[in-house]
Amino acid sequence: MSRSYTVFIVEDDFRVAQISRKFVESVPGFEVAGEARSAAETKAALGEEPVPDIIILDVFIPDTEGMDLFNWIRRYYPSAAVIMLTAAGEAAVVEEAFRGGAFDYMVKPVDKERLSESLLRYAEQAQTFREKEEFTQDEIDRLFHIQVQKKGGRQESAGDLPKGIDPITLRHIEEMIGSEAGGITAVEAGKVIGASRSTARRYLEYLVKTGKVEALLNYGDVGRPERKYVRKNP
Template identity: 45%
Template sequence: MSQTIEVLIVEDDVRIAEIHRRFTDKVEGFTVVGTAITGEQAKEWIELVKPQLVLLDVYLPDMKGTDLVTFIRHHVPDTDVIMITAASEVEVVQRALRGGVFDYIVKPLMFERFKESLENYRNKVEKLKQSQQLSPEQIESLWNRRTQGESIHIEHSPKGIDPLTLKKILQCVLTMEYNGITAEMLSKESGVSRSTARRYLEYLISQKRIYAELIYGNVGRPERRYFPISS
């Protein structure tokens, strides 16, 4: 059996931190070793425990989570980070990417998205332990890249789902990996109607190739945004 992955939760809202802890307990192979509500507390935990994975918010009382990512990279480079935050500023996302953050989950958090992220992380950790050398395909999969050969088995597409349109729509979603895409955006990008775009998107969800989240903006109603499921 694989070794349990130790997790540190860094979240200043104790209620949300407790949700993260409960979610983590539901995913096999992970255990929470501590919770920090400030950046300084997190530094102490990280230096003392050296957890394998940190679930990190961006907005902390004494520093930004992206600054903590820099600290982790300098002091405990073997520790990985998944950011769970409401932050959507380009600068924050860029710093997370450059800091080698494994995943970036936008609040409000849903369990399926959380579970998927942790399971993808666990699977990749196990892949890296299997051998001293990886095949090109295995290396590609570690960065969530897909080739046309990894596409949906379109020959079994149901009635009303055109294989070529399906492939085109899937590619549109994959190119919007980090920001996601709405049915309206996809309609403009692919040239199909909004209702057609939504039908294909929901079909891709049923095939477990993408997932949807309700994203809450500053004003107006939440929008349903679609994201690719990582390998």
């Protein structure tokens, strides 16, 4: 990750805000720039500080109604990506967030792995926009997560990945393996991407299945041998 990204948390429950802060700061390259407990605090803070890259926003915030604060943010701070993190799952609310340009929408309780994947996806998109001057249709499809009709009538998502495998997280792990000559374990990968060992291993085993990576048994001084994942030689 070539640069760091700032996150502002709007959450009236301080316990949820603390959990969100902890999860955000466990993802390399992300830091929490501030928090707000109300709409008034949010507006005051955003008016004084540099605009954050990402705003994590709850729907149920004191001194505001419905999606009013979301719409205010999108109007006055359109450069900030808004990740909705809320207990509201009503179709009308989700639709308004989607049509209003929310970057992502997550229903509480906050899930560390899901939030981590969203942040990494944002970082990947931000880097892509910095580096590219023009996009092909396939690249645009990947950015918008559009499903493309393939020959034979088969529907596949960009990259044709199985359920539970996020393309941004997968690419991040691939780059990680490529930079580590001695390979990595699932525990090490999980720490870097801010996910559990089982989640990291799911990605690593997928790379083994596709032939990009091979798994070797690493015998330590004590305990059971663990699998070390290394890039497969061409």
